[in-house]
Amino acid sequence: MKRIPIEPTFAAWRRAARELLRQEIEPERIEWVECDSDASSPLSDSRPSSNPGTHSAEVPASPAATPAVATPVIPRELLARLKTAACFRAPDRWSLLYRILWRWTRGERHVLDLADRDGALLDQRVQSVKHETDDLLLLTLFRRRDPSMGPPEFVGWYEPNHDLLERAAARFAERMGDSTWMLATPHGAAFWNGMLLRISRPAADNGERAAHPFTESQQQSPPASQVLPAGVMAGEATTSEPTEALWLAYYASVFNGAPASVPLRYWRTPPAGPPLPAHLARERSRLGAQSGTVTVPEMPPVEYSAVTPPLREPTGPLATCRRCALWRNAKQAVAGAGAAQAAIMVVGEQPGEDENQNGTPFTGPAGHLLDTVLARAGLERAALYLTYAVKHYKWETIEQQRVHRTPALREVEACQYWLEHEFAQVAPRVVVTLGATALKALTGAHVNLSEYLGQTICHSGRLIVPAWHPSYALKMADGRLREDIVAGMVAAFGRAAALVAEGA
Incomplete structure (x- = not known):
């Protein structure tokens, strides 16, 4: 195992990675160790020490040990993504970056795809760093x-x-x-x-x-005297x-x-x-004192009818909706379907190609996987109400094939009218959102789905359980990663069922 001590900076990692690529050293043979600038040294091997009571020594690698090859040219865009991901504080950040770089130089261009395990992890860390940077600049x-x-x-x-x-x-x-x-x-x-x-x-x-785990709750800040000048x-x-x-x-x-x-x-x-x-x-x-001094004038009693007034119907049928331009390229609007008084409502992003043709929600490949998830969670599809945040299929043509496109915010907001009407009719006790668009439609804010997975959100009086969208699992070429996503969906539906059982 080759031990690489580096400063925890992208520049130091890049210098070491360039030399490692020249020597054609596989990622599995490298152990990255963060240290200060005084302790960092050229490439070194972890070899047994002659003194049994000491740790392994760090010996500079011999340039002749491995025939050097020309350093590959890395695209500027890839370097920018690696530099951003290098800010993500995690024990494996340097090993992940080198593994991606190694695979890319070996012709595995799909390493940057979201369907790849390393590519998905890289994208997640890049987005997290960008989001955290925005918070820092704002707050x-x-x-x-x-x-x-x-x-x-x-x-x-x-x-x-x-x-x-x-x-x-x-x-x-x-x-x-x-x-x-x-x-x-x-x-x-x-x-x-x-x-x-x-x-x-x-x-x-x-x-x-x-030395410490990379979690906020366990991370210990150094004394102020080490960071700030006195006073x-x-x-x-x-x-x-x-x-x-x-x-x-x-x-x-x-x-x-x-x-x-x-x-x-x-x-x-x-x-x-x-x-x-x-x-x-x-x-x-102040608020407590104010509540004891403010007087509210008495209002005359309001008489309520014992009969609940009927729900006001939409001004027109969903089939004639023109609130956004998606109707122009879609065959039809896909309305929600399921139990009229379902305790659990499932909200997806939008219909797919199959749903666009037959007008029934979740009947395509994502719907088939959803059926599997529901069966594993012990739920029956007939007992749920399934719908979409956007009722028309949004697509574009790429190489003579229709390809799904994520709805824009204005299109999600345009369909909010229909979604709220469904909530009023069904009155679900728990809502399971599939994907980021559905979660955004219910919370009204741009959210990072991965930050809310495994949690229960209470928003506007609704209990929301976020989950991955089934189509995300279908895109994963890695079987283990796909199973992890499916297991997370099963857990989300299990949590929703538990909330209903607890009387949510």
Whole structure:
């Protein structure tokens, strides 16, 4: 086994990977080890030490051991994806990147497809890093320091799940012009003097990252003294600027407790910073006192009829719907079908080619797999109500074949009228959403499906159980990955049935 100690940066991994490719070393023979810059060395083999009481030594590999070959040319797009995925903090991040690079250079171009196990994992990590970067840029708050203390003029604190400091710092440098600032994280800090960007990391950071699991709950932040210069994040002692006091007073007066609904790492008090949870306590006390002083005028009693009024029918049949342009290229609209008072409603994305022809939901290949999933979960299709978030089939022609296309947001919103009418008619107790589009239709927000799998969401009074779409499993060439997806769907339907049994 060849032991490769590298700094936890993409540049260091790229240098090592280039040399490994030249020596044609397979991914299975490599052990990637994160270390600081002093400990990193050229390629080395893990060999037994002559002293039985010591660990294996790191010996530089001999250039003549393996005949070198020309370094392959890697497309810029692939390098960009690998660089983004390298920010994802996971024990196997460097081995995954090298395995993908190795397979690609060996002619396996399908390694980047979502149907491939490595390709799907790469795409998931790229999307997660991009989403986390957007959160960092949106939620980071800088505060001004006393000018008499010298630069930086602004300081900020954030706790990302992944190694996003370099990505975010470059964006902030573009935004903030020649203002000097510092952005600190538990694993390092970025400094901008108006012209030059510098990244600094504590010496113990790399060792911690290799020693601890990569989960938020178990990750230990290094002491503030290792990350921040002394006094740089101090509270009132660092500033005497009048506008600072005005801003803090204004912030306290308009504080609405919103941070309480987002993860703690988004608003946790930075080292030696002002205690934000105090605002939360004050807000709760103020609301409690206000509830005891506000008087509500008495309203005259309202008489209700004992007979429930009939549900107002749509202004026209679904077959004549023209709320979006999908009807132009679809044979027909596919309405929901199933038990009239089903306890569980299943919402998919849109009809497929088979459903577009016969007008019945879930009768194509995805529907057949759904039947298998329901059988394994102990549910009968006849007891459920099945429908789609979008009622018309959206497709495009590629090489003389119709290919499914994901509906746009405006098309999902256009069909919301019909979906809400179905909810009013069926009144399900639990809703199982298949795929990201269906989950988006019910929550009204852009969501990352993988973050909600295995959970139960309560939104607008509805219990929602997210699951993969059956068509996603059908695209998987890897049998193990396909079975994992199917097992996840079975578990989701089992959870929905349990919620119904518990009286949800």
